[in-house]
Amino acid sequence: MEIIDHLATGxxxxxxxxxxxxxxxxxxxxxxxxxxxxxxxxxxxxxxLPITFGLNPLSSLIMLAGIYYxxxxxxxxxxxxxxxxxxxxxxxxxxxxxxxxRRGRAGxxxxxxxxxxxxxxxxxxxxxxxxGPPLSAIAQQFNSPDYFALMLLGLVMAVVLAHGSxxxxxxxxxxxxxxxxxGTDVNTGLTRYTFGISGLWEGIDFLPLVxxxxxxxxxxxxxxxxxxxxxxxSTRLRDLWPTKQEFREAWPAVLRxxxxxxxxxxxxxxGAVLAxxxxxxxxxxxxxxxxxxxxxAVEGVAGPESANNSAAQTSFIPxxxxxxxxxxxxxxMMGAMIIQGIQPGAAVMTARPELFWGMxxxxxxxxxxxxxINLPLLGIWVKLLSVPYRLLYxxxxxxxxxxxxxxxxxxxxxxxxxxxxxxxxxxxxxGCEPAPLVLGFILGPLMEENLRRSLVMSRGDPTIxxxxxxxxxxxxxxxxxxxxxxxxxFRKTREVAFQEE
Amino acid sequence: MVKVRxxxxxxxxxxxxxxxxxxxxxxxxxxxxSARDMGPGYFPYLISGLIVIIGLITAARALAIDxxxxxxxxxxxxxxxxxxxxxxxxxxAPAGAVIASMSLVILAAYAxxxxxxIETIIFAxxxxxxVVTIFVYALGQPMPVWWGD
Numbered sequence: 001m002e003i004i005d006h007l008a009t010g011x012x013x014x015x016x017x018x019x020x021x022x023x024x025x026x027x028x029x030x031x032x033x034x035x036x037x038x039x040x041x042x043x044x045x046x047x048x049l050p051i052t053f054g055l056n057p058l059s060s061l062i063m064l065a066g067i068y069y070x071x072x073x074x075x076x077x078x079x080x081x082x083x084x085x086x087x088x089x090x091x092x093x094x095x096x097x098x099x100x101x102r103r104g105r106a107g108x109x110x111x112x113x114x115x116x117x118x119x120x121x122x123x124x125x126x127x128x129x130x131x132g133p134p135l136s137a138i139a140q141q142f143n144s145p146d147y148f149a150l151m152l153l154g155l156v157m158a159v160v161l162a163h164g165s166x167x168x169x170x171x172x173x174x175x176x177x178x179x180x181x182x183g184t185d186v187n188t189g190l191t192r193y194t195f196g197i198s199g200l201w202e203g204i205d206f207l208p209l210v211x212x213x214x215x216x217x218x219x220x221x222x223x224x225x226x227x228x229x230x231x232x233x234s235t236r237l238r239d240l241w242p243t244k245q246e247f248r249e250a251w252p253a254v255l256r257x258x259x260x261x262x263x264x265x266x267x268x269x270x271g272a273v274l275a276x277x278x279x280x281x282x283x284x285x286x287x288x289x290x291x292x293x294x295x296x297a298v299e300g301v302a303g304p305e306s307a308n309n310s311a312a313q314t315s316f317i318p319x320x321x322x323x324x325x326x327x328x329x330x331x332x333m334m335g336a337m338i339i340q341g342i343q344p345g346a347a348v349m350t351a352r353p354e355l356f357w358g359m360x361x362x363x364x365x366x367x368x369x370x371x372x373i374n375l376p377l378l379g380i381w382v383k384l385l386s387v388p389y390r391l392l393y394x395x396x397x398x399x400x401x402x403x404x405x406x407x408x409x410x411x412x413x414x415x416x417x418x419x420x421x422x423x424x425x426x427x428x429x430x431g432c433e434p435a436p437l438v439l440g441f442i443l444g445p446l447m448e449e450n451l452r453r454s455l456v457m458s459r460g461d462p463t464i465x466x467x468x469x470x471x472x473x474x475x476x477x478x479x480x481x482x483x484x485x486x487x488x489x490f491r492k493t494r495e496v497a498f499q500e501e
Numbered sequence: 502m503v504k505v506r507x508x509x510x511x512x513x514x515x516x517x518x519x520x521x522x523x524x525x526x527x528x529x530x531x532x533x534x535s536a537r538d539m540g541p542g543y544f545p546y547l548i549s550g551l552i553v554i555i556g557l558i559t560a561a562r563a564l565a566i567d568x569x570x571x572x573x574x575x576x577x578x579x580x581x582x583x584x585x586x587x588x589x590x591x592x593x594a595p596a597g598a599v600i601a602s603m604s605l606v607i608l609a610a611y612a613x614x615x616x617x618x619i620e621t622i623i624f625a626x627x628x629x630x631x632v633v634t635i636f637v638y639a640l641g642q643p644m645p646v647w648w649g650d
Contacts, residue, residue, distance in 0.1 A: 054640060054642070167555060167558060167559050171513070171552060171559065174548055174555065175520055178520070178524055178549065178552065181545050181548070192545060193545075195527070219578075220582060223575070224575045224578060393609065394585075394609040394625075394628070395606075397582060397606075398602055398605050401586055402602075405589075405593055409594065413590075414589065415587075418583050427516075430571070447544075448539075448544040456537070459537050460535060
């Protein structure tokens with residue numbers, strides 16, 4: 001079996017002592033940051049990104065993936081114990097998870113979340129191993145027009161699935177695209193929008209941008225609206241095991257959540273957030289007793305938690321096979337890969353199989369570590385919640401500053417981070433969610449290049465996008481998506497779906 | 502007299518307009534080219550144009566549809582945090598990680614009111630010692646530690 005050979009290669013690469021160590025560090029640090037209320041996977045990844053730069057590419061990707069899962073899991077812990085979602089994908093966990101906690105079933109809710117996530121993680125790993133190679137074979141057929149159409153679809157999907165106003169999300173994507181164009185134009189060697197600043201010749205640095213927009217704006221936001229009383233519900237380890245009844249209710253939901261999440265994760269624009277919302281809605285719909293949702297329904301924890309974890313894994317598939325990030329978190333992963341000198345895409349799997357399969361294997365190892373480490377360490381995570389914010393935020397700020405300095409000693413990078421912090425703060429005040437901007441920023445140069453190549457191929461004739469079956473299909477899907485935004489009925493369901501709180 | 506119904510949207514619309522127009526103004530030297538031979542200005546103009554259109558729609562909607570008001574801007578945290586970052590950025594090369602980290606932590610602490618100066622200084626010393634231990638000695642990042650390093 002080829003799949004077993006591949007996974008064996010991966011486990012050989014990922015199970016070296018060094019890589020296991022970095023996986024562990026990533027998972028623990030990710031959980032540590034993710035547990036803090038208000039810090040979801042995006043700021044956590046941004047804040048911890050710099051410490052991975054000194055490592056070799058495989059170790060650093062393993063550690064980043066670990067941080068991502070850790071942060072997501074940490075967010076669920078906070079949701080259940082404190083009713084304070086770290087980020088969008090654990091909002092739904094809050095609803096029933098916290099209700100369970102208040103009824104004294106905190107340990108059980110945490111254990112169900114952890115075991116469900118682990119199961120989903122295992123399935124997600126197999127999913128990537130099974131679908132990665134065929135998808136990357138398809139990717140070999142892709143040409144410039146197809147890539148352009150695919151990126152367009154990805155951006156439109158990201159807009160459809162973003163929170164809040166569609167119009168503002170479109171603007172965020174476009175502004176991201178424009179910011180991505182700053183620097184030297186590869187075709188002519190001319191500099192664009194650099195204002196004569198040499199620090200901008202190679203484009204806007206990724207790190208000051210994400211740290212400013214997500215890390216520092218988050219700190220300012222928490223200072224403006226101090227998080228309320230953080231009264232964690234205490235839990236004892238011996239209460240961790242779910243009852244038979246809870247087990248029986250949980251496992252079908254885990255199965256459904258895993259399946260739903262695995263599929264939604266692959267879609268352009270999909271990912272953990274969409275998966276957890278969709279799973280919650282599904283569980284509520286098919287339940288024989290929908291009224292118990294919101295009052296501590298076990299399925300309301302098991303389904304979404306499994307769904308977001310499997311989606312988190314399978315959303316690596318488009319990035320690793322097509323080289324296109326499907327959501328803002330994957331955009332950050334792609335930024336990190338580029339900084340490491342790896343251009344994500346189908347070539348990675350053939351040219352550097354140990355890197356690709358090593359990363360896939362590490363995802364499974366990381367998920368195992370999460371279960372093994374986190375449940376016993378629960379006490380520590382809960383204690384962390386009692387660290388006063390007045391001590392926490394200067395440390396977070398310092399971490400951001402050192403992160404930027406350690407990648408570039410130019411004082412200009414600090415100026416750039418300040419500029420993006422202020423920009424992010426203005427966006428916050430105007431009700432704009434900056435996550436789609438990162439996606440545009442990463443895709444900007446790629447889209448321009450593929451558009452240029454397509455039009456050179458066709459001598460300026462735009463119908464080339466319709467002549468090729470792949471790009472035509474993708475464009476039709478894009479149009480359908482745009483139609484769905486304009487079509488009022490779907491708009492309503494979208495609003496309802498995101499207002500499940 | 503037109504009534505602003507959604508101040509947030511109006512602000513966002515004007516911000517988008519500003520960015521889109523800047524895209525044209527600061528890119529005015531870039532040649533547009535043609536579809537067959539895209540110049541360096543082709544894609545930027547395309548994007549800037551779309552941003553302007555979205556900006557206009559967003560601003561127009563703000564006059565027609567009710568929306569949330571803009572929350573109060575708190576200048577103190579913004580200014581203090583930005584000062585703290587700037588201090589770190591400009592101090593680290595000449596003065597080293599210890600002094601730069603301490604200045605950042607102390608300035609950042611004053612983003613809140615009712616600061617306890619003694620706690621802040623002790624915390625700053627502790628954090629900068631931690632930073633030097635982890636980043637300089639454990640991770641081996643090239644970073645000056647002290648004045649003149």
